[in-house]
Amino acid sequence: MKFNQLKLSSMALAIAVLVSSCGGGSSKEESSSDASSEFDAAKEQVAADVAKVLKDLPPPSEVPYLLMNAGAEFDQSIINAIDKVESYQNDEAKAALNLGVYATDIGYLSSYEKSELALEYMGQCQKLAAPVGVAEAIDYGMISRFESNMENKDSLATVINEVMQKSGERLSELDELNSAALLLAGSWIEGVYISTTIVNNYPDDLPEESRTLILEPLVKIVIDQKVSLNDLMDVMNDVPESEEVNKMKAELEKVKAIYDGELAEVEKQIAENTGGFVLKPSTLDNLAAEVGRIRASIVE
Numbered sequence: 001m002k003f004n005q006l007k008l009s010s011m012a013l014a015i016a017v018l019v020s021s022c023g024g025g026s027s028k029e030e031s032s033s034d035a036s037s038e039f040d041a042a043k044e045q046v047a048a049d050v051a052k053v054l055k056d057l058p059p060p061s062e063v064p065y066l067l068m069n070a071g072a073e074f075d076q077s078i079i080n081a082i083d084k085v086e087s088y089q090n091d092e093a094k095a096a097l098n099l100g101v102y103a104t105d106i107g108y109l110s111s112y113e114k115s116e117l118a119l120e121y122m123g124q125c126q127k128l129a130a131p132v133g134v135a136e137a138i139d140y141g142m143i144s145r146f147e148s149n150m151e152n153k154d155s156l157a158t159v160i161n162e163v164m165q166k167s168g169e170r171l172s173e174l175d176e177l178n179s180a181a182l183l184l185a186g187s188w189i190e191g192v193y194i195s196t197t198i199v200n201n202y203p204d205d206l207p208e209e210s211r212t213l214i215l216e217p218l219v220k221i222v223i224d225q226k227v228s229l230n231d232l233m234d235v236m237n238d239v240p241e242s243e244e245v246n247k248m249k250a251e252l253e254k255v256k257a258i259y260d261g262e263l264a265e266v267e268k269q270i271a272e273n274t275g276g277f278v279l280k281p282s283t284l285d286n287l288a289a290e291v292g293r294i295r296a297s298i299v300e
Contacts, residue, residue, distance in 0.1 A: 080105055082121055181248075192222060195221055197288070199288070254294075
């Protein structure tokens with residue numbers, strides 16, 4: 001059962017009315033207790049949904065690894081500049097979104113063995129962890145672990161993924177479910193942004209057929225993110241409404257419309273392919289433009 005904001009608000013209103021009502025009859029006390037229990041159950045369900053997305057979403061390190069294995073070269077210009085961190089600190093929603101962005105960026109840096117820069121990003125992310133409420137997830141112990149494993153990409157990936165996992169769990173404990181949703185949204189948008197940008201920026205000095213063949217696995221990676229987007233939308237629909245969540249949900253709905261529309265047809269062609277169908281980079285043009293626009297609004 002999913003609990004949207006209307007149901008949560010109705011429960012909260014019922015509790016408030018019962019508590020403030022005149023008289024102290026046992027039946028009223030029992031009703032208040034029942035409503036409170038139902039409200040707590042609603043929050044627990046939302047927290048469980050967040051935990052599910054944390055489990056089902058590709059870890060921040062996964063997409064960069066896939067891109068690197070497909071032959072994409074490192075490009076530092078596509079990740080968010082670390083000198084922007086301070087501008088996000090005084091806005092909890094911005095801090096949560098960009099903490100997710102930077103988690104994916106750190107995964108990208110680590111995948112390409114840019115360990116020193118990744119460590120710098122990890123250290124700066126502490127400034128965002130505090131306002132979001134996940135300082136424990138990016139403490140000095142975690143950074144020390146990261147520094148100690150800089151020569152081992154697999155170990156670095158484990159540390160990065162653990163940061164995201166602990167962040168989501170901590171936010172759920174604090175009932176900061178909106179921040180958890182925004183954190184996940186920022187990470188997802190950045191992963192797709194990096195992927196589509198790499199496809200768009202791939203050198204065009206190769207024959208078109210060869211370039212298409214090289215990029216086909218990257219295009220497929222992006223198309224496969226539909227599953228994780230659907231999981232993310234479930235969370236965005238379940239958490240309590242806020243201006244920031246509603247805005248991001250509306251933006252993600254536009255992305256989902258592309259996946260459910262033109263890219264769904266591409267998926268069908270992939271499934272029915274008998275050997276003649278080729279995924280072209282231009283397949284992602286509309287998605288890249290939409291995700292790029294949303295990403296720009298997040299990191300500005």
